Amino acid sequence: xxxTKPRLALICGILCISIxxxxxxxxxxxxxISAFYRMFLAVVLLLPYVxxxxxxxxxxxxxxxxxxLCGILFASDVAVWNIAIQDSSATQASLLTNxxxxxxxxxxxxxxxxxxxxxxxxxxxxxxxxxVTLVGFSFFLELNFDQAFLFAVLSGIFYSIYLLVxxxxxxxxxxxxxxxxxxxxxxxYLGILCYALDESFTGFSNTGWFVFVxxxxxCQLCAWLSISYATQHMRAxxxxxxxxxxxxxxxxxxxxxxxxxxxxxxxxxxxxxxxGIRITFYDKTISLGRFFSKN
Numbered sequence: 437x438x439x440t441k442p443r444l445a446l447i448c449g450i451l452c453i454s455i456x457x458x459x460x461x462x463x464x465x466x467x468x469i470s471a472f473y474r475m476f477l478a479v480v481l482l483l484p485y486v487x488x489x490x491x492x493x494x495x496x497x498x499x500x501x502x503x504x505l506c507g508i509l510f511a512s513d514v515a516v517w518n519i520a521i522q523d524s525s526a527t528q529a530s531l532l533t534n535x536x537x538x539x540x541x542x543x544x545x546x547x548x549x550x551x552x553x554x555x556x557x558x559x560x561x562x563x564x565x566x567x568v569t570l571v572g573f574s575f576f577l578e579l580n581f582d583q584a585f586l587f588a589v590l591s592g593i594f595y596s597i598y599l600l601v602x603x604x605x606x607x608x609x610x611x612x613x614x615x616x617x618x619x620x621x622x623x624x625y626l627g628i629l630c631y632a633l634d635e636s637f638t639g640f641s642n643t644g645w646f647v648f649v650x651x652x653x654x655c656q657l658c659a660w661l662s663i664s665y666a667t668q669h670m671r672a673x674x675x676x677x678x679x680x681x682x683x684x685x686x687x688x689x690x691x692x693x694x695x696x697x698x699x700x701x702x703x704x705x706x707x708x709x710x711x712g713i714r715i716t717f718y719d720k721t722i723s724l725g726r727f728f729s730k731n
Contacts, residue, residue, distance in 0.1 A: 442669035446678055449662035454685035456655045458693060460521045464644035467518030469635045470651070472626040475511060477652035479619035486612050495609045495617075503614050506602045507621030513594035515626065520588035555715055556674065563712030569705030599667065599675065606668040615661060681710055 460470060486492040494500065606614055630637065640648070667675050684706040691697065 442666045445662040446666035446670070446675060449659045449666060450679060450682055451685065452654050452659035452662065453679075454682045455689060456651065457521055457686050458689050459647050459651055459655070460518050461690075462647065463522060464647050465640055466635060467520075467522050468515050468626070468633065469630055469637065470648070471511060471515040471518050472623070472630050472635075472637075473648040474514065474651040474656050475507075475619055475622035475626055477648055478656040479616070479623050481652060482612075482616055482619060482657060486616050491610075491612045492616055493610060493613050495613065499605055499609055500617060502601060502605045503609060503617040504621035506598055506605060506614070507618035508625045509594050509598035509601065510618065511622035511626050513591050513598060515629070516587040516594065517591035519583075520591060523583065523587070556671075559712045559715035561712070562715060563709050566705050566707070566709030566712055569701060569708055602664065603667055606664060611661060611664045611668060615657075615664060619656075684709060 460467065464470075465473075495503070602614070602618075663675065663679075687702060687706070
């Protein structure tokens with residue numbers, strides 16, 4: 437598989453967002469206020485650069501509103517996922533939010549001209565089986581269908597809609613302008629929401645503030661500038677499925693820093709998951725009928 441610039445950007449983005457569940461699990465702030473500072477500090481850092489370098493270009497009113505909608509969708513995704521991680525296990529929250537490739541595939545089939553290829557559906561099935569193996573089949577018997585469960589599923593739905601809408605916007609708007617508008621909308625939306633719910637904007641430890649800055653720089657700016665660039669040049673279905681590999685990297689980081697155990701089953705499941713993602717990057721269409729007819 438040739439490592440083109442969009443694919444390298446996607447790999448970089450995945451590596452950057454993989455540390456996010458680890459930072460949230462530290463519980464240094466509520467999930468909602470953590471989401472706000474992730475967006476707010478990111479736009480504070482990005483805005484002076486795009487204005488001074490004159491890289492910001494105002495799109496049409498329609499595209500500006502769509503970019504702002506992307507910001508609200510992404511902010512909603514991050515907020516409910518933060519809450520799901522803190523109110524349940526990171527494993528359950530990550531698994532359920534990573535069902536987003538299914539929603540993206542269905543949404544692409546229904547609303548986009550570019551329909552998901554056969555390889556996408558095969559890769560999705562293989563990757564989801566790998567995800568189930570990674571987590572453990574018995575895990576599903578213990579699922580608790582509470583608020584955290586619903587929020588984790590909702591996170592995946594928000595993200596899938598975000599990816600489909602942003603794919604459309606990024607075909608007409610450059611990445612920096614899109615990110616600036618999106619982050620401004622995210623910050624305003626989450627700021628109003630936090631204020632309405634009486635969240636505290638101050639009183640955090642030095643470690644807490646450091647984690648906020650880390651989230652803004654690595655998990656937001658570095659990650660989503662890279663992923664937005666990849667989305668601009670790749671299929672939305674392929675990008676969404678590739679993001680499943682985040683679960684593998686997060687598991688390794690959790691083992692290193694949170695002393696969570698990695699079993700042989702998790703390693704095997706991670707290999708299946710990554711193989712499923714590799715299928716979607718296979719250029720020739722896989723024909724199951726032709727495969728079985730030869731055997």
